[in-house]
Amino acid sequence: MTLVAAPLALAAAFGIVTFLGSGAATGAAPSEPVDGAELFATQCSSCHGLDGLGVEGRGPTLEPEGEASADFVLRTGRMPMATTDRQAHRGPVRYSEEEIVALVEHVGMIGSGPDTPNIEIEGADVSNGGELYRLNCAACHVASGAGAPIGGGRQAPNLLEATPTEVGQAIIVGPGSMPVFSEFEPQELNDIAAYIHEALTDDDTTSASRFGGAGPVAEGLAAWILALIPLVALTRWIGRPKDGRDHPEDAAGPDGDDGEPSIDDGTEDSELVST
Amino acid sequence: MSVFDRFSRGDTDDAGEVTKRRGLVERYVDSVTSRTGGGSFVTKSLRKVFPSHFSFLWGELALYSLIVLFLTGTYLTLFFEGSQEVVTYTGSHEPLQGQEVSAAFDSVMRISFEVKGGLLIRQMHHWSALLFVGAIALHMARVFFTGAFRRPRDLNWIVGLTLLLLALAAGFTGYSLPDDLLSGTGLRITNGIILAIPFIGERLAYLIFGGEWPGTDIIGRLYPVHILLIPAAIVAVLSIHLALVWRQKHTQFRGPGRTEQNVVGERVWPAFAMKSIGLLFLTAGVLTAMGAIFEINPVWLYGPYDTAAATSFAQPDWYIGFLEGSVRLFPPWEFRAGGFVINTLVFSGILIPGIVFGGLFLAPTIERRLTGDTADHHLLDRPRDAPNRTAAGAASIAFVAVLFLGGAQDVVASTLDFSVGHVTTVLQFAMILAPPIVFVITKRTCVELRDRTGPERTERRVPVERTADGGYHIPDDQLEDWMLAGGAAPGHFDEMADHSTVRGKHAHRDESDPVHADEEALDEMRDDAGADR
Ligand code: HEM
Numbered sequence: 001m002t003l004v005a006a007p008l009a010l011a012a013a014f015g016i017v018t019f020l021g022s023g024a025a026t027g028a029a030p031s032e033p034v035d036g037a038e039l040f041a042t043q044c045s046s047c048h049g050l051d052g053l054g055v056e057g058r059g060p061t062l063e064p065e066g067e068a069s070a071d072f073v074l075r076t077g078r079m080p081m082a083t084t085d086r087q088a089h090r091g092p093v094r095y096s097e098e099e100i101v102a103l104v105e106h107v108g109m110i111g112s113g114p115d116t117p118n119i120e121i122e123g124a125d126v127s128n129g130g131e132l133y134r135l136n137c138a139a140c141h142v143a144s145g146a147g148a149p150i151g152g153g154r155q156a157p158n159l160l161e162a163t164p165t166e167v168g169q170a171i172i173v174g175p176g177s178m179p180v181f182s183e184f185e186p187q188e189l190n191d192i193a194a195y196i197h198e199a200l201t202d203d204d205t206t207s208a209s210r211f212g213g214a215g216p217v218a219e220g221l222a223a224w225i226l227a228l229i230p231l232v233a234l235t236r237w238i239g240r241p242k243d244g245r246d247h248p249e250d251a252a253g254p255d256g257d258d259g260e261p262s263i264d265d266g267t268e269d270s271e272l273v274s275t
Numbered sequence: 276m277s278v279f280d281r282f283s284r285g286d287t288d289d290a291g292e293v294t295k296r297r298g299l300v301e302r303y304v305d306s307v308t309s310r311t312g313g314g315s316f317v318t319k320s321l322r323k324v325f326p327s328h329f330s331f332l333w334g335e336l337a338l339y340s341l342i343v344l345f346l347t348g349t350y351l352t353l354f355f356e357g358s359q360e361v362v363t364y365t366g367s368h369e370p371l372q373g374q375e376v377s378a379a380f381d382s383v384m385r386i387s388f389e390v391k392g393g394l395l396i397r398q399m400h401h402w403s404a405l406l407f408v409g410a411i412a413l414h415m416a417r418v419f420f421t422g423a424f425r426r427p428r429d430l431n432w433i434v435g436l437t438l439l440l441l442a443l444a445a446g447f448t449g450y451s452l453p454d455d456l457l458s459g460t461g462l463r464i465t466n467g468i469i470l471a472i473p474f475i476g477e478r479l480a481y482l483i484f485g486g487e488w489p490g491t492d493i494i495g496r497l498y499p500v501h502i503l504l505i506p507a508a509i510v511a512v513l514s515i516h517l518a519l520v521w522r523q524k525h526t527q528f529r530g531p532g533r534t535e536q537n538v539v540g541e542r543v544w545p546a547f548a549m550k551s552i553g554l555l556f557l558t559a560g561v562l563t564a565m566g567a568i569f570e571i572n573p574v575w576l577y578g579p580y581d582t583a584a585a586t587s588f589a590q591p592d593w594y595i596g597f598l599e600g601s602v603r604l605f606p607p608w609e610f611r612a613g614g615f616v617i618n619t620l621v622f623s624g625i626l627i628p629g630i631v632f633g634g635l636f637l638a639p640t641i642e643r644r645l646t647g648d649t650a651d652h653h654l655l656d657r658p659r660d661a662p663n664r665t666a667a668g669a670a671s672i673a674f675v676a677v678l679f680l681g682g683a684q685d686v687v688a689s690t691l692d693f694s695v696g697h698v699t700t701v702l703q704f705a706m707i708l709a710p711p712i713v714f715v716i717t718k719r720t721c722v723e724l725r726d727r728t729g730p731e732r733t734e735r736r737v738p739v740e741r742t743a744d745g746g747y748h749i750p751d752d753q754l755e756d757w758m759l760a761g762g763a764a765p766g767h768f769d770e771m772a773d774h775s776t777v778r779g780k781h782a783h784r785d786e787s788d789p790v791h792a793d794e795e796a797l798d799e800m801r802d803d804a805g806a807d808r
Pocket of ligand 1: 513
């Protein structure tokens with residue numbers, strides 16, 4: 001793995017661990033029915049307002065959002081945000097299943113956005129999904145799904161952690177600075193999700209390491225660090241004279257052999273002429 | 276008569292016959308030369324001396340990556356199809372099944388997933404290309420920073436640069452062949468640069484690409500260039516390069532017993548030959564491991580080239596990175612000159628690489644002009660011995676390195692978690708500021724290092740004993756050291772000579788004089804070392 005890949009892998013490992021460990025979160029015990037409006041008031045209103053129409057300088061209105069959007073931000077740990085100035089990132093999930101369902105329902109009543117699509121990757125056309133992915137998504141998320149900066153200090157994230165449902169949600173919701181794609185048929189959403197899941201995340205095409213999918217730059221770095229520098233170290237080992245020092249009997253005249261003409265005397269090849 | 280007779284000092288019996296048993300290789304060489312003649316040439320070649328410094332092996336490293344390139348490349352030609360004819364992919368890689376791809380892309384997919392050993396060989400070929408240019412870069416740096424490029428090797432410096440250009444061309448054409456999204460992206464930029472050439476650009480691009488971008492011809496045209504024209508040119512120019520090294524001899528670092536007139540090191544046979552062959556195996560081994568363990572250029576992820584598709588992190592291989600960076604960092608200037616548009620690509624795609632390579636080609640001339648030193652040089656400088664040259668070299672590397680980072684600006688931004696805009700701005704400033712800063716720092720460092728008297732500059736002192744009759748004597752066990760110190764510390768020699776003249780000008784010619792006897796022994800050794808001036 002390279003410099004580029006290592007942090008990604010670490011982040012991934014961290015994400016999985018925290019994801020598994022976050023089942024029982026804040027708030028009410030599982031048996032109690034959860035009040036979405038109340039939860040929203042305590043958890044979200046500081047930024048989105050009690051009515052969900054936004055707070056100037058803190059959070060946007062949730063009017064254009066819907067259940068898909070709320071479900072996406074809660075299950076990827078994007079909300080509640082810690083700070084308001086930066087892009088929302090994937091993080092540990094903060095709420096229990098009941099709380100999420102209640103919050104999603106509540107936001108769904110505030111906003112007019114779409115509901116979570118039903119993504120089914122079984123039997124989807126992976127190849128078609130790949131083509132759609134390269135045409136619509138790779139420009140930001142990279143052909144390998146590694147993610148890349150998109151300008152303005154924002155980052156299109158690595159896609160390898162997203163579940164098929166989250167992919168479908170992201171496509172129709174357009175979280176943060178990602179555009180909304182409303183032109184896809186439901187089957188096409190399945191295809192794209194299937195491609196990301198089967199060809200990128202569960203990629204078993206080669207057993208070889210991919211250097212974080214960062215392309216030729218990472219490969220060039222790898223060539224220097226893993227091949228060139230070790231070989232240079234080996235030339236150090238090979239290049240050393242027998243016992244660390246040259247021997248006078250291994251010195252030769254300018255023609256590389258004793259008793260040959262020197263470079264400067266202009267004589268052509270003649271082993272008889274000696275200096 | 277064996278060509279190896281002269282290698283067997285001390286292995287002769289009383290009658291002067293060589294007693295050492297010949298090895299397999301030696302017997303084969305003898306059996307050939309006894310039938311073909313040319314023994315004296317072979318002997319001469321085998322007795323050639325190579326300086327033993329590890330940096331002198333980096334040219335070899337390039338050579339051996341080139342050999343791996345040729346071998347793996349030949350295998351690939353058995354399966355590659357250089358055609359842009361549209362076919363439907365029906366191979367075993369499911370995520371692409373049913374896609375319309377070019378025959379070239381299709382054949383690369385087949386090499387990767389169906390051909391036995393195909394992926395290994397393909398990956399080895401690509402890794403060795405990256406290593407090849409890396410080794411050339413190091414080799415060139417060695418030649419530059421030690422002053423090996425000075426007269427008479429300025430000629431070979433130019434030959435070497437031609438090799439570098441050919442290596443870049445080989446890499447670029449190879450990268451373009453699979454007709455995947457990245458190769459198409461690279462070719463498109465190239466098309467743009469050619470279009471930007473004033474006056475002739477449009478026609479030239481039309482000629483090369485067989486019409487408007489993207490056309491259907493370019494892969495078919497690049498294929499013979501990549502597998503025939505460029506390799507043939509590399510072999511031809513490399514032969515000249517190596518013939519010149521052979522003819523002009525190696526340079527060497529200063530050191531005991533080393534002069535402008537000799538070469539101190541190891542003979543080709545057996546020491547150097549063994550080392551060199553060892554390096555060939557090591558290089559091939561490392562490249563095989565790379566090809567087996569690490570994925571490179573996964574074209575099945577990039578997909579076939581499609582003018583509508585795009586991906587970030589679409590960079591060329593590292594050695595073209597400086598050109599990509601030049602394009603990405605240059606401000607979008609555009610001028611009109613008499614009906615012609617001079618756009619930003621003229622600067623970034625033509626002018627900047629022109630300056631970089633122009634500077635490299637002219638380096639020997641520029642140094643000659645600036646220093647007025649037109650003499651031949653066979654002894655090398657340490658980088659610190661020529662602070663201006665070293666500083667200029669470091670500054671140029673800094674410039675090219677900034678360009679390279681510019682080409683990878685999105686990867687840099689992503690790795691450091693900065694915004695792409697900031698990284699770009701910083702690099703634009705660095706492009707102008709880094710070279711002078713690096714120049715000043717490097718020069719200071721060199722001057723400081725040079726003026727510091729390190730242990731390597733201490734002269735070797737050899738005790739000289741006074742003999743009973745007033746002469747001078749060097750103990751036998753010190754003889755070799757004294758001789759070796761001769762190059763570095765002539766002071767001792769003069770001292771000796773002065774003292775011996777006390778007893779008369781030609782005193783040392785006296786047979787009974789112990790100094791003379793020793794000198795005779797020394798003369799013999801010095802002759803042997805080819806150290807006489
Ligand atoms: C195709 C790529 C190249 C190969 C395979 C190659 C190979 C070699 C080899 C094997 C040697 C003798 C060993 C050594 O000094 O390292 C050599 C010497 C040399 N090369 Fe190259 N080389 C290549 C490119 C270059 C380039 C790009 C330059 C400079 C622009 C260059 C300049 C020189 C010079 C001046 C020497 C003589 C050095 C001396 O005797 O001190 N070569 N090359």
